[in-house]
Amino acid sequence: MTDLKFATEKIENPRAHWVITLVCDDTPGIVHALTGAVVAAGGNIEELQQFSSTDTGRFFLRTEVSVADGADLQAEVLPVAKRLGAKITVDPAERKLRTLILGSKAAHAVNDLLFRQRSGYLPIEIPRVMANHAVLGDLARFYDVPFEHLPVTGPEEKAAFEQRVREVIxxxxxxxxxxxxxxxxxxxxxxxxxxxxxxxxxxxFLPGFKGANPYRQAHARGVKLVGATAHFVTTDLDEGPIIEQNVRRVDHTNTVKQLQAMGQDEESRTLTQAVKWFAEHRILLDGHRTIVFR
Structure with missing residues (x-):
């Protein structure tokens, strides 16, 4: 079944840039059909990446185009999507993705997202930061982002927090x-x-350490690598499709505090990169893994 998504907001730029992503069964003529639709709409292809998955038989494509009339582009792409039974998105390249941040006490990852959004590196809007502790309030207010704190002390409070997340979404x-x-x-x-x-x-960590004080456990075992993994959230705890991973070498001279600081740097860097790719429509799902067009 065709799954087609188009942006609805008006674009003022007379020749706007658009991002098109496509996922469908791998068959001959897909690129020809889509690029033909872009040309028929008077568009110009400025970037195109594609991948055929031999594991799942699926085809993945991301392209950036410039076109004078977005309505013409949508009209030409629609029959292609229907014919291919494809999931296609057509979105203005300059549109910022509306993003909700959830946090607890640690500030490093939240701060990096807020700073890079304000600096223009991340193409996102952050209308709200929510947390189950109040300590991030000052940080959010520094960046002029509304902050909402709902304590989670038991099952009822957790259910209330998640219901509020749904409402904010x-x-x-x-x-x-x-x-x-x-x-x-x-x-x-x-x-x-x-x-x-x-x-x-x-x-x-290599090896992995779970539970309380993972950096202290890592220090006690003399780890040589610390790092971070960004992944999609699924019902399998910390086992969702991986988007990005980074590691950094450490040695016996590093203290627990130093390991934690270096690990937090990797967490911030990795999460921000994953968010940037998502906002730029560079991540497509192929079963339990991701296709990332860098």
């Missing part, structure tokens, strides 16, 4: 939810509702 037309060191397990129900639109970050 609807009220603010949220397109991406970022768990920026949000230290609560998301319920299976909310995971299902956020499928494909929620990104989480966690530390990556």
């Amino acid at each position: 609807a009220e603010e037309q949220i397109e991406l939810v970022v768990l920026a060191r949000y230290m609560q397990i998301v319920s299976p129900e909310l995971c299902e509702e956020l499928a494909g639109m929620a990104i989480n970050i966690h530390h990556s």
Whole structure:
């Protein structure tokens, strides 16, 4: 069945840039059909990346085009999507993705997202930061972003927090939810509702250390690598499709505090990169893995 999504907002630029993504069964003529539609709309292709998955038999494509009339582009692409049974998105390249940030106490990942959004590096809007602790309030206010604190002390409070997340998503037309060191397990129900639109970050150690004080455990075992993994949120805790990973070498001279600082740097860097790729429509899902057009 065709799954077609078009942006509805008016674009003032007389020759606007658009991003088109396509996912469908791999058959001959897909690129020809889509590029023909772009040409028929008077568009110019400025970037195109594609990938055929031999594992799933699916085809993935991302292209950036410039065109004078977005309505013409949509009209030409629609029959292509229907004919291919494809999932296609057509979105203005300059549109900023509306993003909700969830946090707890740790400030490093939240701060990096807020700073890079303000600096123009991240093409997102952040209408709200929500947390189950109040400590991030000053940071959010520094960046003039509304902050909402709902304590989670038990099952009832957790359910109330998640219900409020649903309400904010609807009220603010949220397109991406970022768990920026949000230290609560998301319920299976909310995971299902956020499928494909929620990104989480966690530390990556070799070997892995779970539970309390992972950096102290890592220091005691003499780890040589610390890092981070950004992935989509699923019902399998910390096992969703991986978007980005980074590592950094460490050695016996590093203290627990130094390991933690270096690990947090990697967490911030990795999460921000994943959010940027998502906002630029560079991440497509192929089963339990991701296709990332860099």
